[in-house]
Amino acid sequence: MQIGGSLRSPFSFLGGFRITFQLLPMKRNKSNAASSAKKRPKNNERSSSSTSKSSGSGSGSDEETVTITPEKKTKPNYNSFDQFLSHIQEQRLKAAPNIHEFAFRKKRVRVLSSASDVNEQYKGGVVYWMSRDARVQDNWALLFAQRLALKLELPLTVVYCLVPKFLNATLRHYKFMLGGLQEVERQCRELNISFKLLLGPAVERLPQFVNDEQIGAVICDFAPLRLPRQWVEDVVKALPANVPLTQVDAHNVVPLWVTSEKQEYAARTIRNKINSKLSEYLTEFPPLIKHAHGNVKGSHGVDWTAAHKMLSCDMSVDAVEWAQPGYTSACKQLYDFCTRRLRLFYDKRNDPMADALSGLSPWLHFGQISAQRCVLEVSRYKTLFKASAEAFCEEAIVRRELADNFCYYNEHYDNLKGLHSWAYETLQTHRKDKRSPCYTLEELEQSRTYDDLWNSAQLQLVKEGKMHGFLRMYWAKKILEWTETPEQALEYSILLNDKYSLDGRDPNGYVGCMWSIGGIHDQGWKERAIFGKIRYMNYQGCKRKFDVNAFVMRYGGKVHKKEN
Numbered sequence: 001m002q003i004g005g006s007l008r009s010p011f012s013f014l015g016g017f018r019i020t021f022q023l024l025p026m027k028r029n030k031s032n033a034a035s036s037a038k039k040r041p042k043n044n045e046r047s048s049s050s051t052s053k054s055s056g057s058g059s060g061s062d063e064e065t066v067t068i069t070p071e072k073k074t075k076p077n078y079n080s081f082d083q084f085l086s087h088i089q090e091q092r093l094k095a096a097p098n099i100h101e102f103a104f105r106k107k108r109v110r111v112l113s114s115a116s117d118v119n120e121q122y123k124g125g126v127v128y129w130m131s132r133d134a135r136v137q138d139n140w141a142l143l144f145a146q147r148l149a150l151k152l153e154l155p156l157t158v159v160y161c162l163v164p165k166f167l168n169a170t171l172r173h174y175k176f177m178l179g180g181l182q183e184v185e186r187q188c189r190e191l192n193i194s195f196k197l198l199l200g201p202a203v204e205r206l207p208q209f210v211n212d213e214q215i216g217a218v219i220c221d222f223a224p225l226r227l228p229r230q231w232v233e234d235v236v237k238a239l240p241a242n243v244p245l246t247q248v249d250a251h252n253v254v255p256l257w258v259t260s261e262k263q264e265y266a267a268r269t270i271r272n273k274i275n276s277k278l279s280e281y282l283t284e285f286p287p288l289i290k291h292a293h294g295n296v297k298g299s300h301g302v303d304w305t306a307a308h309k310m311l312s313c314d315m316s317v318d319a320v321e322w323a324q325p326g327y328t329s330a331c332k333q334l335y336d337f338c339t340r341r342l343r344l345f346y347d348k349r350n351d352p353m354a355d356a357l358s359g360l361s362p363w364l365h366f367g368q369i370s371a372q373r374c375v376l377e378v379s380r381y382k383t384l385f386k387a388s389a390e391a392f393c394e395e396a397i398v399r400r401e402l403a404d405n406f407c408y409y410n411e412h413y414d415n416l417k418g419l420h421s422w423a424y425e426t427l428q429t430h431r432k433d434k435r436s437p438c439y440t441l442e443e444l445e446q447s448r449t450y451d452d453l454w455n456s457a458q459l460q461l462v463k464e465g466k467m468h469g470f471l472r473m474y475w476a477k478k479i480l481e482w483t484e485t486p487e488q489a490l491e492y493s494i495l496l497n498d499k500y501s502l503d504g505r506d507p508n509g510y511v512g513c514m515w516s517i518g519g520i521h522d523q524g525w526k527e528r529a530i531f532g533k534i535r536y537m538n539y540q541g542c543k544r545k546f547d548v549n550a551f552v553m554r555y556g557g558k559v560h561k562k563e564n
């Protein structure tokens with residue numbers, strides 16, 4: 001059974017998928033699936049949104065937002081968290097009873113291997129190699145894997161490969177990730193889907209598993225960063241030649257490769273490319289259903305103690321209280337945001353003292369909730385809080401997907417070589433400008449600067465694993481002002497962000513640091529010392545935005561004199 005061709009040839013790729021989709025028992029005209037689906041105005045094909053532009057503000061200079069026009073019946077009718085969870089499931093069932101009967105957008109998928117045939121003799125069935133999108137529901141990659149497994153009438157297995165160390169992730173991050181995966185295991189079992197945690201890098205463990213278990217096809221999710229891309233490349237080479245590897249972008253609302261084929265300059269250049277495709281891609285998810293093939297009853301559960309024991313990450317940074325891992329906690333965060341904080345989002349999102357933001361980034365980063373789900377639920381509040389709902393969608397779609405675009409198309413996403421020439425040149429011009437004071441990494445990490453606001457923000461980062469979005473910009477810009485070179489500033493800001501922030505090591509983080517220090521997705525501003533034309537921020541500006549004293553009181557940052 002053919003499921004696809006080689007990525008290297010766009011014609012065989014599309015041709016391969018046409019064959020796949022013809023073979024899947026769709027309820028519509030097989031030869032013209034996409035176009036007939038477009039004409040059908042019912043359930044899964046009904047778009048839940050359309051787009052236009054309106055005014056608002058992002059973190060950059062550009063002042064437009066995504067405008068979501070949700071379905072007519074928008075007023076949410078739940079009064080408790082349990083009802084909220086039921087409401088989400090009802091929405092899925094409105095899309096389709098299962099993925100089998102859903103018109104899956106084939107452009108979400110690309111085939112990475114040269115193998116194109118699924119051998120139906122491989123009784124082990126289909127594997128979803130889970131990595132960036134660690135959730136069961138609202139996951140296009142897992143839905144696609146189930147679709148294939150249902151068609152082939154074979155079992156479905158989710159595999160996660162755990163590495164003992166990942167960049168500078170700490171125990172804080174590993175506990176959050178493993179906690180989320182424990183919920184994935186439970187939910188998989190309920191749906192008769194096997195879940196395996198393989199200890200070791202995917203390139204070593206996955207091909208072996210595929211051989212041992214007679215797996216016929218592997219589906220993986222997509223991440224734009226260097227290391228996970230390397231993992232995928234290595235796995236493509238290491239898999240048995242006759243086992244296809246197919247990738248699904250389960251993280252972005254509009255698949256990265258559909259939005260744009262190049263690095264976009266700024267939010268204003270990508271926004272319309274995304275907006276124009278939302279009617280096609282911002283749809284409800286169908287539910288992942290109880291799998292009809294295979295039997296997970298009686299199979300051994302994961303040894304989570306062994307998983308914890310194999311870790312060799314930095315153990316000095318431990319878990320935080322406020323963010324509990326997993327899909328259910330993520331939904332609770334979304335529920336609380338929609339029902340309590342969303343009303344404040346538009347007016348108060350630059351005020352670190354106002355509890356106005358979603359706080360969803362840890363769960364989004366670990367893929368424990370889908371950004372598309374967050375957008376769908378927030379959009380239902382558009383009739384009540386239009387500006388806030390639109391501003392949130394701008395952040396969660398345009399800014400987030402712009403960050404993925406940058407990291408995917410710019411191999412230097414975390415160093416100064418990735419800057420635009422105007423920004424690089426201006427930093428070069430001011431390279432020799434005197435930095436006074438100039439702090440070491442230890443002084444920064446220990447919140448020992450002369451700036452009590454900065455120290456308070458750093459203390460919050462260390463203690464709580466988070467920092468308000470507005471302060472993140474200020475925080476990184478001050479590191480540029482106080483370190484020997486822009487290279488050092490970028491290195492330290494990425495290091496501290498990745499080490500302490502629960503949402504660290506994310507495209508948003510690299511872009512956030514590159515925006516603050518290197519003007520990525522921004523424009524040139526009035527020239528000044530050290531910064532050149534990079535946008536500047538200062539303490540007085542913060543005082544105009546929010547109650548700095550109250551913030552300092554809350555986190556206890558002191559004024560430290562520089563000891564020379």
Ligand SMILES: Cc1cc2nc3c(=O)[nH]c(=O)nc-3n(C[C@H](O)[C@H](O)[C@H](O)COP(=O)(O)OP(=O)(O)OC[C@H]3O[C@@H](n4cnc5c(N)ncnc54)[C@H](O)[C@@H]3O)c2cc1C
Binds near residue numbers: 511516
């Ligand atoms: C120096 C610096 C470092 C940053 N590091 C990270 C990081 O490590 N991980 C991370 O997810 N974000 C990072 N950001 C972007 C942004 O600050 C955070 O996404 C946001 O503060 C997360 O809080 P929230 O979930 O309450 O956001 P909300 O304001 O509620 O927004 C909802 C979601 O939209 C997305 N989003 C919001 N703002 C941005 C933005 N400016 N760029 C891209 N996506 C955005 C996030 O996924 C966020 O969770 C960084 C920004 C800067 C300036």
